[in-house]
Amino acid sequence: MKKYKGYIIPPAVRDFFAGRIWDVARVPDGIAAHDIAQLIRYKHVAMQPAITDKCERCGITELIHYSLTYCRHCLTMGRITSNTTLMTWQSHAPRFTRFSYNASKLSEAQQRVSTALIASVRERRNHLVDAVCGAGKTEMLFGAIAYALKRRLRVCVATPRADVVRELAPRLKAVFPQTTAHVLYGGAPKEAGCPQLVIATTHQLYHFYQAFDVMIVDEADAFPYTYDQALQRAVYKAKKPDAPIIFVTATPSKQILAQAKKEQWGHSSVWRRYHGFDLPVPRYAPLFHYHKTLRKKLPPKLARWTTERLAANQPFLIFFATKKLMAQALPYFKQLHPTIESVHAEDEHRAEKVQRLRDEACVGLLTTTILERGVTIKNVQVAVVGAEAAIFEASALIQISGRVGRNANFASGDVVFFHHGITAAMDEAKRTIRKQNEVSV
Numbered sequence: 001m002k003k004y005k006g007y008i009i010p011p012a013v014r015d016f017f018a019g020r021i022w023d024v025a026r027v028p029d030g031i032a033a034h035d036i037a038q039l040i041r042y043k044h045v046a047m048q049p050a051i052t053d054k055c056e057r058c059g060i061t062e063l064i065h066y067s068l069t070y071c072r073h074c075l076t077m078g079r080i081t082s083n084t085t086l087m088t089w090q091s092h093a094p095r096f097t098r099f100s101y102n103a104s105k106l107s108e109a110q111q112r113v114s115t116a117l118i119a120s121v122r123e124r125r126n127h128l129v130d131a132v133c134g135a136g137k138t139e140m141l142f143g144a145i146a147y148a149l150k151r152r153l154r155v156c157v158a159t160p161r162a163d164v165v166r167e168l169a170p171r172l173k174a175v176f177p178q179t180t181a182h183v184l185y186g187g188a189p190k191e192a193g194c195p196q197l198v199i200a201t202t203h204q205l206y207h208f209y210q211a212f213d214v215m216i217v218d219e220a221d222a223f224p225y226t227y228d229q230a231l232q233r234a235v236y237k238a239k240k241p242d243a244p245i246i247f248v249t250a251t252p253s254k255q256i257l258a259q260a261k262k263e264q265w266g267h268s269s270v271w272r273r274y275h276g277f278d279l280p281v282p283r284y285a286p287l288f289h290y291h292k293t294l295r296k297k298l299p300p301k302l303a304r305w306t307t308e309r310l311a312a313n314q315p316f317l318i319f320f321a322t323k324k325l326m327a328q329a330l331p332y333f334k335q336l337h338p339t340i341e342s343v344h345a346e347d348e349h350r351a352e353k354v355q356r357l358r359d360e361a362c363v364g365l366l367t368t369t370i371l372e373r374g375v376t377i378k379n380v381q382v383a384v385v386g387a388e389a390a391i392f393e394a395s396a397l398i399q400i401s402g403r404v405g406r407n408a409n410f411a412s413g414d415v416v417f418f419h420h421g422i423t424a425a426m427d428e429a430k431r432t433i434r435k436q437n438e439v440s441v
């Protein structure tokens with residue numbers, strides 16, 4: 001009998017590398033260096049230098065020239081230099097066969113968008129969904145995702161915020177229980193199998209190359225995505241060239257609205273929440289010189305607002321423009337109630353803290369803009385301290401206001417902008433919310 005001389009790719013190796021662009025010198029957990037050598041030897045992967053006139057992983061041309069040339073932009077995903085070789089998958093893709101779908105009941109508006117999205121996926125054209133906070137955007141996506149998964153296509157749901165990934169992932173896994181879905185963000189636990197559905201931060205897309213047949217970008221206007229061209233390119237690089245992109249947001253930028261029009265994308269708008277009630281309109285409360293007061297104590301108005309929430313047993317979020325100001329305020333809040341906590345982007349425990357708020361083990365959270373979107377907490381009340389700060393753009397203030405009244409049983413609530421002077425962004429946010437309330441669909 002003739003001995004087979006080729007290399008049979010172990011499933012775990014294929015599962016990991018299919019659709020990825022990867023530094024050959026980095027051996028992922030659970031894979032042997034020997035397998036990478038074999039993939040190269042038998043040309044199951046294509047090889048290319050990581051650094052040409054640009055970084056081939058993130059597309060940035062501003063490279064750092066030291067003894068070696070390297071890319072600082074995508075450094076957090078592993079350093080690549082002019083000595084690095086990247087490999088991309090050239091062999092057969094895994095076959096996805098298992099599929100089941102727990103369809104949820106949709107409102108009329110959700111159904112309309114869902115049908116339009118399926119049509120866009122079928123026609124492979126991009127689609128913009130702009131739907132107010134609490135319209136039930138995630139549910140609108142299920143139909144289009146189901147359409148693609150059933151046809152054995154690979155789908156990616158990407159969003160700039162890890163908190164949003166953590167919020168979306170369990171919901172998607174529950175709706176598609178048979179689909180292998182991986183959740184990717186910095187520090188996420190490793191999962192087995194080849195993911196047909198990937199739920200990831202946009203940063204994680206640096207590791208993918210022409211992998212997906214349908215790309216969904218949720219919260220498409222969120223920082224840092226809008227300010228980072230490399231992240232935007234990563235979305236295009238991670239999908240197959242003719243794969244459609246669905247952009248979803250409650251606060252579309254002028255640029256994306258113009259692009260959708262110019263390139264004739266599908267476009268769906270929903271200006272009513274799924275439960276039919278109005279969006280809460282923010283109110284203003286002057287809190288002059290709060291910076292100075294917070295060095296010694298809580299400004300009385302802010303203390304009163306918090307005490308009222310505690311008395312009424314209402315969970316709350318209080319947004320701060322800076323980590324520093326928030327840190328100054330925290331001890332005074334703790335005097336009002338010891339379970340009040342603070343969260344920010346670098347906080348390792350922020351997912352647990354949000355969960356404690358949801359479980360009512362914590363009465364309220366102080367937060368930076370990190371929790372401005374994607375977070376749903378029943379009956380939550382919201383305050384912004386220093387709404388005049390530049391970081392609170394109109395879109396941020398609309399998203400923050402959108403945290404309130406999302407549950408049909410608690411469809412209203414308080415949104416207060418404590419400020420040291422009213423800004424154009426504050427007025428724009430208020431005007432936009434009022435306008436959306438006037439529209440009936």
Ligand SMILES: [Zn+2]
Pocket residue numbers: 055056057058059060071072073074075
């Ligand atoms: Zn790079």
